[in-house]
Amino acid sequence: MKHGKTFVMKINHLIVGTTNVEVTADFYCELLQFVKTNEDPGAPNGMVLKSSIANENTHLLLIPFKKELLPNPLHVAFECHDEAEFKRAYSQALKMNLQPRSAANRSSTPGYGEFTRSNRTFKQFYVADPNDVNVEVMF
Numbered sequence: 001m002k003h004g005k006t007f008v009m010k011i012n013h014l015i016v017g018t019t020n021v022e023v024t025a026d027f028y029c030e031l032l033q034f035v036k037t038n039e040d041p042g043a044p045n046g047m048v049l050k051s052s053i054a055n056e057n058t059h060l061l062l063i064p065f066k067k068e069l070l071p072n073p074l075h076v077a078f079e080c081h082d083e084a085e086f087k088r089a090y091s092q093a094l095k096m097n098l099q100p101r102s103a104a105n106r107s108s109t110p111g112y113g114e115f116t117r118s119n120r121t122f123k124q125f126y127v128a129d130p131n132d133v134n135v136e137v138m139f
Contacts, residue, residue: 017070070132075133
């Protein structure tokens with residue numbers, strides 16, 4: 001940011017390393033309603049997933065990684081557009097037997113938690129993806 005001017009940026013894509021592209025794709029499609037595309041991921045045997053939310057252009061690039069390089073990234077957070085979407089994702093996590101937890105710590109209390117930052121209260125839950133990435137879903 002330059003003094004006096006604000007630059008607005010958004011996340012275009014996130015690379016998620018995986019040992020099994022199809023299993024990881026199914027996880028993100030089922031839990032967060034991403035959609036598989038035919039776009040070029042820029043890496044052999046990779047896959048691009050696109051958000052199914054209108055006017056949302058976030059992409060997940062699923063790239064094959066060696067197991068010793070995982071999890072990569074360690075943590076990724078997805079913010080739901082409304083409480084209904086958060087509840088849908090939470091319900092889906094339960095149906096998928098993902099054992100949602102209230103905080104990032106793997107031994108935290110089951111369920112979802114809340115935290116306040118900058119006078120805004122968020123609800124959140126965490127699950128592990130097939131490659132042990134700590135996935136946070138929040139509203």
